Amino acid sequence: MCYFEICEARRVCQKGFPMTGLRCFVFLLFVASSGILSAVQAPEAPNSQVKRLILNDGSYELIGRYSIEGDRVRYFSAERFAWEELPYSMIDWAATGKFASQAAQDADRRTNEALENAAREKSEQDARLPLVSPGMRIPASEGVFLLDVYQGKPEWHKLAQNGGELNKNTGSNILRGVINPIAGSKQTVELKGLRAEIQSHVAEPVIYFSVDPADAVMGYNSETAASHLRIVRCKAKKGNRVVATIDIAVYGKVRQKVQNVTARVDRISDYWVKITPLAAMKPGEYALVESDEKGSLNQFVWDFGVDPSAPQNPATLVAEPEKDVPVLIQKPRQTVNP
Numbered sequence: 001m002c003y004f005e006i007c008e009a010r011r012v013c014q015k016g017f018p019m020t021g022l023r024c025f026v027f028l029l030f031v032a033s034s035g036i037l038s039a040v041q042a043p044e045a046p047n048s049q050v051k052r053l054i055l056n057d058g059s060y061e062l063i064g065r066y067s068i069e070g071d072r073v074r075y076f077s078a079e080r081f082a083w084e085e086l087p088y089s090m091i092d093w094a095a096t097g098k099f100a101s102q103a104a105q106d107a108d109r110r111t112n113e114a115l116e117n118a119a120r121e122k123s124e125q126d127a128r129l130p131l132v133s134p135g136m137r138i139p140a141s142e143g144v145f146l147l148d149v150y151q152g153k154p155e156w157h158k159l160a161q162n163g164g165e166l167n168k169n170t171g172s173n174i175l176r177g178v179i180n181p182i183a184g185s186k187q188t189v190e191l192k193g194l195r196a197e198i199q200s201h202v203a204e205p206v207i208y209f210s211v212d213p214a215d216a217v218m219g220y221n222s223e224t225a226a227s228h229l230r231i232v233r234c235k236a237k238k239g240n241r242v243v244a245t246i247d248i249a250v251y252g253k254v255r256q257k258v259q260n261v262t263a264r265v266d267r268i269s270d271y272w273v274k275i276t277p278l279a280a281m282k283p284g285e286y287a288l289v290e291s292d293e294k295g296s297l298n299q300f301v302w303d304f305g306v307d308p309s310a311p312q313n314p315a316t317l318v319a320e321p322e323k324d325v326p327v328l329i330q331k332p333r334q335t336v337n338p
Contacts, residue, residue: 051103053086054095061086127269132208138272139317142210144288144302148313149202156317157198159207159288162191163300189243189289189299194236196285196303199310203280207231207288207302213270219292225273226265228292233259234285234303243287243301256297261286281306 053061053075061084066075071088128141136154138145144159209229211222220228234241245257263277275288287301 052096052099054092054099055086055090056092060099128271130208130268130272132206132268132274138208141271142212144210145208145317146198146200146304147206147208148198148200150312155313157304157313157315158317159198159302159304161300162196162287162303163189186248187246189246189297189301190237191234191241191243191287191301191303194239194241194285196241196305198303198313199305199307200281201308201310203282203306203308204277205281205304205306207275208268209273209275209288211271211273222267222270222273225267228290229265229273229275229288230258230291231261231263231275231277231286231288233261233282234287235259236285241285241287241303243289243303244297246297254296256295258289258297283307 051063051066053063053066053073055061061075062078063075064078066073068074068088072085073088073091074083074085076082077084129138131137132147133154136147136156139156140158144161146157146159148155148157209225211220211225212218213221232243234243236242243258247255247257249255261277261281262279263275266274266276268274283306285303285305287303289301290298292298
């Protein structure tokens with residue numbers, strides 16, 4: 001017997017034939033054991049889905065739950081948090097049913113809108129942080145990343161822009177360092193040192209390059225990036241790596257000498273392209289370079305090497321965990337049955 005039942009039994013016994021002390025206690029024990037008060041129940045907890053009972057005069061009661069008991073309607077008031085009753089005839093059941101039907105339609109509309117918004121956000125997330133293979137999502141929304149495999153485990157590595165001067169704005173990949181040819185001269189794009197910090201342990205590394213479709217200065221997007229990006233092999237020269245040699249004749253003709261690696265550039269989304277070599281790359285030093293619409297090279301490049309025997313690269317990046325479309329949990333809807 002719950003506390004409510006005991007209190008109710010005590011009230012009944014005191015009203016019918018007053019008893020005190022041991023006699024009343026024994027009576028309560030007898031009632032509890034015999035099940036006389038089995039029909040006496042504590043009020044049910046209100047349903048969290050608030051409804052509305054509309055009365056004939058146009059007013060209404062906000063309720064959590066109701067039941068029809070003969071010519072009475074018993075309901076839990078959502079305003080006073082108590083069980084109350086009204087005559088069945090005082091309720092406009094047609095208006096109550098219409099309101100409940102409209103409320104259900106509004107709830108369905110809100111649910112659909114929430115699901116559509118969640119799907120749209122998930123789609124935008126997938127475009128900005130694409131899933132490139134099971135469990136491997138690009139770890140940041142911008143930059144240049146090399147996907148390596150070390151001891152059988154895939155790893156992300158961010159490639160830094162490098163060149164004659166270090167471009168501090170490494171987050172955006174834009175052509176702000178295009179070489180300005182000088183007539184009758186010879187220029188080179190050189191990188192300091194003989195070895196890049198990031199080394200690929202596989203002969204066919206895949207590079208993911210971010211593109212900002214809203215940046216007009218960049219000069220290309222994910223659809224046209226194939227004409228502006230290439231992988232070149234570097235040559236060692238006096239302790240440095242030469243990416244490209246540029247000869248400018250006195251009459252203005254420019255010749256750019258680079259050792260291209262055959263590769264393809266695929267669009268992943270509005271924000272990303274993938275650069276993949278079409279054949280195994282020989283061990284050595286390489287760079288990803290970009291050019292403008294005229295073919296002029298950017299002096300700032302993204303350097304890396306290919307060396308299967310190299311130690312593990314520093315600063316391994318971990319991709320963000322998967323985020324699924326949220327599931328909206330709904331309780332079964334109760335219909336109005338007058």
